[in-house]
Amino acid sequence: MRVLQRHTEFLGSRGDNAVDKILTIIDKEWAEVFKNRVVLFTVLFMPLFFTALPLVVLYAMRVSPGNSDVMDLPPQFTRICGNLTGAACTQYFTVNQFMLLFMLMPLAIPVAISAYSIVGEKTTRCLEPLLATPITTIELIVGKGLAAAIPAIAATWAGFGIFALGAKFLVVNPGVFARILDPMWLMAVIIVGPLMAAAAVAMSIIVSSRVSDPRTAEQISMVVIVPLLGVFFGQMAGLFLLDTRFILVTAAVLALVDAGLVYLSVGLFQRETILTKWK
Amino acid sequence: MIRTHALTKRFPGPKAGTAVLAVDKLDLSVDEGQVFGFLGPNGAGKTTTVRMLTCLVGPTFGEAWVNDLQVGRDDTDIRRNVGILTETPGLYDRLSAEKNLRIFARLYEVKDVSGQVEKYLRMLGLWDRRDDLAGNFSKGMKQKLAICRALLHEPKVLFLDEPTSGLDPEAAKLVHDFIAERKSEGRTIFMCTHNLDEADRLCDVVGVMKQRLLVVDTPKNLRQRLYGRKVVFHVKQSGARLVEQIKALPFAREVQTVDNKIVVGLDNPEEQNPVIVRKLVEAGADVQFVGELRHSLEEVYLSLINESSPETHRVPGQSGG
Numbered sequence: 001m002r003v004l005q006r007h008t009e010f011l012g013s014r015g016d017n018a019v020d021k022i023l024t025i026i027d028k029e030w031a032e033v034f035k036n037r038v039v040l041f042t043v044l045f046m047p048l049f050f051t052a053l054p055l056v057v058l059y060a061m062r063v064s065p066g067n068s069d070v071m072d073l074p075p076q077f078t079r080i081c082g083n084l085t086g087a088a089c090t091q092y093f094t095v096n097q098f099m100l101l102f103m104l105m106p107l108a109i110p111v112a113i114s115a116y117s118i119v120g121e122k123t124t125r126c127l128e129p130l131l132a133t134p135i136t137t138i139e140l141i142v143g144k145g146l147a148a149a150i151p152a153i154a155a156t157w158a159g160f161g162i163f164a165l166g167a168k169f170l171v172v173n174p175g176v177f178a179r180i181l182d183p184m185w186l187m188a189v190i191i192v193g194p195l196m197a198a199a200a201v202a203m204s205i206i207v208s209s210r211v212s213d214p215r216t217a218e219q220i221s222m223v224v225i226v227p228l229l230g231v232f233f234g235q236m237a238g239l240f241l242l243d244t245r246f247i248l249v250t251a252a253v254l255a256l257v258d259a260g261l262v263y264l265s266v267g268l269f270q271r272e273t274i275l276t277k278w279k
Numbered sequence: 280m281i282r283t284h285a286l287t288k289r290f291p292g293p294k295a296g297t298a299v300l301a302v303d304k305l306d307l308s309v310d311e312g313q314v315f316g317f318l319g320p321n322g323a324g325k326t327t328t329v330r331m332l333t334c335l336v337g338p339t340f341g342e343a344w345v346n347d348l349q350v351g352r353d354d355t356d357i358r359r360n361v362g363i364l365t366e367t368p369g370l371y372d373r374l375s376a377e378k379n380l381r382i383f384a385r386l387y388e389v390k391d392v393s394g395q396v397e398k399y400l401r402m403l404g405l406w407d408r409r410d411d412l413a414g415n416f417s418k419g420m421k422q423k424l425a426i427c428r429a430l431l432h433e434p435k436v437l438f439l440d441e442p443t444s445g446l447d448p449e450a451a452k453l454v455h456d457f458i459a460e461r462k463s464e465g466r467t468i469f470m471c472t473h474n475l476d477e478a479d480r481l482c483d484v485v486g487v488m489k490q491r492l493l494v495v496d497t498p499k500n501l502r503q504r505l506y507g508r509k510v511v512f513h514v515k516q517s518g519a520r521l522v523e524q525i526k527a528l529p530f531a532r533e534v535q536t537v538d539n540k541i542v543v544g545l546d547n548p549e550e551q552n553p554v555i556v557r558k559l560v561e562a563g564a565d566v567q568f569v570g571e572l573r574h575s576l577e578e579v580y581l582s583l584i585n586e587s588s589p590e591t592h593r594v595p596g597q598s599g600g
Binding site: 027036125272275 | 330333334335336337355356358367370371372373374378383385387388
């Protein structure tokens with residue numbers, strides 16, 4: 001509560017200044033961080049790879065369909081295939097697995113950006129002059145958070161768009177293509193993706209308060225990927241199936257987790273702690 | 280303009296339950312338009328004091344006001360009204376000099392961003408290098424750029440932490456001239472420095488710190504307090520035979536002779552020098568020169584720091600502020 005009270009100014013009469021400061025931080029972060037080759041590689045290469053990989057696999061399945069049999073698929077999955085043929089159902093199952101890659105992007109990209117923007121700024125001793133300006137902690141965190149989350153969300157949405165376009169021409173069965181654009185995946189990409197990005201940013205800020213090296217911060221923050229890997233392998237093993245209900249529940253849980261993580265990260269991001277304890 | 284009352288800062292110690300005392304009951308007052316030199320060895324608490332006064336760290340105990348705004352209550356407003364040059368420039372190396380300043384001008388809510396950025400880049404001779412990356416700048420240029428950044432919003436109070444640290448003499452002189460100009464504009468300047476010559480030349484008042492404030496006064500008064508005023512009389516003959524005559528004078532203290540020089544401690548040289556000169560001439564001495572012996576601030580500083588101990592933190596009768 002104290003944290004919220006301390007930052008109520010953010011919503012007060014200085015709203016214009018607050019927005020301008022947040023935009024300034026975003027401008028600064030992008031100008032600075034995207035000149036870092038490691039970050040640039042992550043932000044550019046990962047979406048390219050994750051978009052191209054499923055398209056290549058789909059193309060390979062189209063030119064060489066093989067002897068796909070729905071009997072090889074998890075039983076729950078064959079149920080949702082409906083009237084799809086065996087090959088189409090296999091193709092849909094493959095697409096379903098790759099769709100999770102688009103969920104990986106909003107987790108991995110913000111971690112790479114925010115780890116460098118927070119720990120990197122501390123190690124280069126740029127944080128003290130920044131903290132000495134009249135920017136509030138919440139403005140700073142929102143600015144840094146958006147600077148890390150926006151590229152991730154944009155890359156995810158753009159990647160998904162390119163994938164959908166490519167899939168239209170590469171997927172054999174029109175029924176499979178229709179399922180790529182069904183509400184479940186649109187919800188996953190459009191709603192769950194940004195929620196995941198928010199969780200990744202908050203996690204990164206929390207981890208940044210305990211480590212001294214941007215790469216260490218990035219590696220530890222990557223723990224946010226573990227639940228997603230659980231979903232990936234769980235679905236492959238037939239333990240559960242991604243459906244609209246699962247995505248809705250995930251979105252609701254993520255919203256709660258985000259609220260908790262953001263509260264915690266704002267609480268941990270204390271100017272004094274940053275200057276005197278962050279080594 | 281700057282006031283502190285019993286300002287204290289303790290940091291958690293390396294072991295649980297322990298604390299490290301960084302600043303102890305600091306009482307200080309810096310008037311508007313003054314250049315205040317904050318001297319002290321490494322770890323004396325100078326940077327912590329600056330951080331408290333710029334609301335970067337909170338005091339453990341005590342109160343402070345900057346520009347009539349209270350630390351801990353009006354923190355955002357204080358930050359709006361002060362400029363700070365941190366110990367290291369802390370610039371964004373991958374951004375141009377101009378971009379660095381533009382970012383901070385916007386964060387400091389400067390109305391005419393372009394105008395202010397150009398004004399200070401020109402003033403410190405960096406305008407022609409404005410498109411160069413800050414990371415490619417020399418140490419002196421980085422320091423100048425950081426000074427520009429501290430002044431963009433025309434702060435009334437300027438905190439400078441080691442402004443000439445690591446600069447070559449030419450760059451240091453430029454910074455000194457710049458500080459003198461800001462002083463002439465009526466700004467209050469709070470400067471931490473190890474450069475005692477710099478403090479001597481630029482500061483109206485200096486404070487010597489070692490966790491606690493040991494002393495605050497003008498450099499001239501400090502020298503006088505510790506060493507008194509001494510005058511050197513150069514004579515053509517050996518000074519030894521003249522010493523006794525000078526010692527006989529009631530106001531002469533600590534009369535010493537080195538070769539043909541006689542050093543005399545005096546309370547009021549303006550009145551007492553002519554008497555001594557007359558006495559010397561009467562004794563047959565040929566007086567060549569008369570000059571006041573000036574102790575450097577460095578000698579004063581070292582004397583204070585060496586004298587200070589846990590029991591004698593404060594020179595009697597010389598409490599700060």
